[in-house]
Amino acid sequence: MRTPDDRWAELVAAALAGELSAAETAEFDELRRSDPRRAEEFASLQGVAQRLRHGDVTWVAPRDTSDLEDRILASIEKEGAAVATPSADGGTGARRRRAWVTPLVAAACLVIGIVVGVNTAGVFTPTTPAGPPGTLGALEQIQVSDDTAGVDVDAQLVAHTWGTEAYLEARGLDVGRTYELVFVGAHGEEFTAGEVLGSEVPIVCRMNAAVLRGDTVRMELRDGPDVVVAHADLPRV
Structure with a gap:
């Protein structure tokens, strides 16, 4: 049996994706006006969704890196386009399924504690983009040269419309050093693209810079402004 919370969750997801109809917008606004708790919840969710869209979250993770490639590919697949199938009545009956049930919305809803129960079997077909350097969403393998003895750095890049993302794995950095x-x-x-701290265990980071892939020709991991500990000369796009 559906509950008011089920309807609220549907409206939140649709609002985040900009998919509300005029009638639903009025319904959604009224729910927020009548319940300050829900209004605060949606405001928090907007912030999380914005950060996810911009990919500005970085981390230093002391964990096993043997599955690095699998985790990278799984993350890239989340950027695949989702296409909804038409309804059996040609779209004249029940409202079409929305494309707002995406990994972005799902992740944001989990952070806030909202569960949206929608049957998406057969609706979405994620794909992994492929192509030469600069292809949006494609994983680009790069050759990293280590300039400091004892340091071992590997990296892959992903081009986005908002900038360039680096998947970085580093060993041998001085513990506690930035x-x-x-x-x-x-x-x-x-x-x-941000900073990391040296650690005794391998560091796995997902880092982002506000420069398009086609506008950058080199990546450097630096120890201070003048010391390059590892670098990669990037193919021109």
Whole structure:
């Protein structure tokens, strides 16, 4: 049996994806006006969804890295386009299934504690993009050169419409020391992708820089402003 919370969850997901009809917008606004708790919940969820869209969350993870490639590919698959199948009545009866049941919404809902029960079997077909360097969403293998003895760095890149993402795996960094990942443009411009701390265990990071893949020609992991501990010369796009 459906409950008011089920309807609220549906409206939240549709609102995050910009899929509310005029009638649903009025219904959604009324629910938020009448229940401050729900209004606060939606505001928090908007913030989480925005961060997920921009990919600005970075981390230092002391964990086993043997499944790094599988985890990277699984993450890339989440960016595949989702296509809904038409309804049996040609769309004249029940409202079409919405494309808002995506990994973005699912992840955000889990953070806030909302569960949306929708049967999506056969509706979505995620794909892994492939292509030359600069292909949006495709995993780009790069050759990283280690410039400091004892340091071992591997990386892959993903081009996005908002910038360039690096999947970084590093060993041998000094424990507790701060290292910065920097992308360098063709004319020497520098774009930071964030920082990591050295650890006794392998570091696995997902880092982001606000520079398009086609505008960067080099990636550097730096120990301070002048010391490069590892670098990769990137193919021109």
